[in-house]
Amino acid sequence: MDRLFAPDPDDGTPTSGGGASLPADAPLAARLRPATVEDVVGQAALLGEGRPLRAAIDSGTPHAMLLHGPPGSGKTTLARIVADAAGAAVEALQAVDAGKAEVRAALQRARERRASSGTPTVLFIDEIHRFNRTQQDALLPAVEEGLVTLIAATTEPPWAAVSPALRSRLRIYRLRALAEADVLVLLRRAMERRLLDRDGEQVRADDDALELLASRSAGDARTALGALEAATGLARAAAATVAGEVDGPAASAPVAKGSADGQPANDTATNDTATDDTATDAPDPPPARPARTVRVTGRQASAALDRTVIAAGPDQPHDLLSAYIKSIRGSDPDAAVYYLAGMLAAGEDPRTIARRLVVSASEDVGLADPYALPMAIAAAEVVDRIGMPECRIALSHVTIRLALAGKSSAAYRAINDALEHVAEHGVDAPPPYLRGKISDGARPQDYDYPHANPGGFSDQELLPPALADHRFLQPAPHETVLLERLAAARRGRGRKP
Structure with missing residues (x-):
């Protein structure tokens, strides 16, 4: 089970806004993840005042939902914010590597948690489309009885990602890819919060570098932030090379003569017989080294985009x-x-x-x-x-x-027309001679076997009587070969082409 949230849901403790602090080496996207709905960038159609999802967050009363949208649009972030607002414990599963055992264990912990402390549980399943229909439908009892509030996330369309039975019990929210301006806001936020700085250095990014990352991320915040982090690494390496710091910043620190640790030699200050005046007359500490500036350029930003991103719009x-x-x-x-x-x-x-x-x-x-x-x-x-x-x-x-290849939509149109007719009129019974031998009213002895006839045709009507003149297969005028074959078949059966 992939723990996406903190604190550990196993201890039954509700999540708290912002979660536990992340280490400095955590991915930039994780460190910049919004902790409150006010910090979320984009998705105004979902999070505007009075919208159902915003109301669920503000009231702290989450409901079962499916969040679907492209990568980096904020699905996991919104799931976390919903759970935090409800004060719920979170069980987080990655469908790609979670099986029945992990799901059962998560539901059992939710059951024990509810019995012991009454703490609600949010079950977050990322990439739920990786679960097959049986695995998805196994969640139905827990969702229906309110044992867990299911929040599922997927990059696939809902009709393809989730079984009809489970989908009918979820409120579906569609997230859009972030606009370029929204991605740029996040990149600037990372810079303003100095999240890429290290001791002794400050990271700055050229405007054109940030704009390039925003424009080529195709609305994926995770891609943009990851590329910014990678570009910073390239810039850091370039700065170290220019400064001659092959082994890192400390390698180029100036060392004062007479001291291995860089402190000036002072025999008087370390003499056991020194007078008080001499002992207190210690040398001034060396001046602090100015912070080194690491500059991220557009060239480094371009190199950091390690995969092709197609700017094809929000979807x-x-x-x-x-x-x-x-x-x-x-x-x-x-x-x-x-x-x-x-x-x-x-x-x-x-x-x-x-x-x-x-x-x-x-x-x-x-x-x-x-x-x-x-x-x-x-x-x-x-x-x-x-x-x-x-x-x-x-x-x-x-x-x-x-x-x-040649093109024909005749089969596509034929089945659609037939389904539309069935939906409107139902299915009429086949003629008695076409029915199975054990069916009521069947007359198999009256069936005219086509192979016993000249040309392999029979003029016996095969559609129900009410549909004798109905035509579902209607080739387009340019489908001459198909039209000829269809006309020959209908003539052989004594029908008009």
């Missing part, structure tokens, strides 16, 4: 994925490969891309190319078996193949 991951699929649908392999590269470089899970390829193979290529779907499934298998970086080649292969 970067979903925007790129959307543009990718639409480029395949639009038969533009260059655009499709470009967006594929952008997603991979920005850290998108290749399994997500593979799933979308499989969908596109049926939705966009469909009946125009029968090999598209098997190829997409093969690419998904390569992703599972081989992984990055090699699976990028298979993804590119199939991306280009689908972009250049």
